Amino acid sequence: MQFHWQSLTAAGIVIGTLLIFIVRLVRPTKKSGCGKGCGCGKPTDSTHR
């Protein structure tokens, strides 16, 4: 079975993206200031209740 280079590259990009998502999902996350990427201001040095 012969694959076209475009199919192989596209499959590589998809697999790479999937791996990034999986790694980010399982990696312990740092506490951010006010949610993750909600765009409500940059995280502060430290925030306390």
Added chain:
Amino acid sequence: MTHASDTTSTIALIGNPNAGKTTLFNALTGANQRVGNYAGVTVAVKSGETFTPHGRKLRVLDLPGCYSLRANSPDEKVALDALSGLLPGEPKPDLVVCVVDASNLERHLQLTLQVIELGLPCVLALNMVDVAEGMGLRLDPTKLAEELGIPVVPMQANAKRGIVELKQALRFPLPVASEATWANPAEDPETARRDFVTQLCELAARRPNAHQQTLSDKIDSILLHPIYGWLSLISVFFSLFWAIFSFAQIPMGWIEAGQSALGSWVESLMAAGDLRSLIIDGMIGGVGGVVTFLPQIALLFFFIGLLESSGYMARAAYLMDGVMAKAGLSGKSFLPLFSSYACAIPGVMATRTINSAKERLVTIFIAPWMSCSARLPVYFLIVPLLLHENEGTWKQALVLFAVYALGTATAFIVARVLRGRLGEDITPGHFLLELPPYRKPQWSYIFRHVFERALSFIRKAGTLILGLSILLWALSTYPKSQSGDPADALAHSAMGRIGAIIEPVVRPLGFDGRMGTAILTSFAAREVFVSSMAVLYRVESAGGSEEVRTVLRDQLAISKWPDGRRIFTPLSLVSLLVFFIYAMQCLPTTAVVARESGSWKWAIGQFLFMTSFAYTASLMIFQVGKLIGY
């Protein structure tokens, strides 16, 4: 107090709400924390660094605003804990900078006296001297310093005037603690403080004899009027929506044209194949579909910044107090709810200013129903589809206004029901609102804030949305079918199969399997809905003989059911709008709700309630609409 030369001293900024602490904090540390001309903007301790004129590093803590050190609400308790050194991870401050509004010393100095009574070294930052002088107040900072026994620095933090002088006052050795000369064991402490402040103001902050009506008073006679005030409030918000739709059209056209040109350029460079399809349909289509709405989002934040900075927001809170009372809430809930229009996360955090635990819980529960900016790309996609393209932008603004009003009104009804079930507070709370004078907007802050929000939106589009668009493309492309028909290829793909499973659930709402799948993906982030639609509905244009790439909205307008009926009828679009108004599709918000309410049960209950409410509301709208012939 002694300081080892190798340790960094800590300085805490404290003051009444809206005294300008965060503006001073930003000026000292170079940070860009959120500021606004109303009380309750800061609800958590923020820290940064600054340097004395001799290069010694100082750690600066920006504390939430408080009227006294009695700790009535969670944010006031945080301020008191910070001063007492009880905050985990933060040492007791070596010096306290009391930030006071020079135009309102009678009230602001009370807190300064309490800080001095704690035995903490103190510097008084006499902020907003420009406003005080504009009101005809004759300030004598030297006299104030003599009477209080602490350094006094006149300043205007928003113009960065007095910052150098304040840093001079913070040089080493730090000032020592002053004695509370007014304290008298035989007298009530509050009376003693009040008498001392009155005497101090007579000496060092003399007011003109006749009470003059300021410009703010004159403006307020209209904007706080029971009839004109409401008309003004509605006009302000309607104009805001109209301006968003009108002004954004030109830059949106540029982005759409750029996206189309980029797609055509890639098409001319590459032969047909999977990679070309991934780049054009997955990456450019998915990310471009969301980025198109950047101008509208930037405009929304610009106008919110303008309202916050001018002082109008406090007036809106005053007008809304009566409405909030009918919903079982107080004006204190208004500002957290208003913050939620930008993003529910800071809105939920801002509920810390609410004293009543029950009211706070109810406000947290309804906050995600205030339409946040993540919903905007979805609204901006659907609203123009509802109306003919030649209809005026004011009609689109009217629909968007109705969308916001529906979410807010439903939230208030639910709050009323929930508040009734939770019961009355044991101690009745009081809503005290300070109406600050109207001020010129802080343009540099507003533009920096808009830039940061725009950057955050682009970052999200370039990371999460790009990644999900790539995966969605793969799901809608593989496994491949032998058929050359794009509709058959999509039906054969993993996404087509998922859509076939979902379709029976969403069909009663007027949606096909692709819309159902797009809704499912939007639970990761609401904006992903637009990317998913761009990827899933590409089949319509790709299948046609014409090579011209149309924008997503046009693709949706021509989408049909297998029997030839249009998918996006006005009724199905209204049903979709209603679903997005009510559904809880933000995992970070659920996590913050769990943290702030102290209960995962509450957060999960909120998620289940809001999502089932959204489904039921959409179902009713579509089915009733069909029954009556729409």
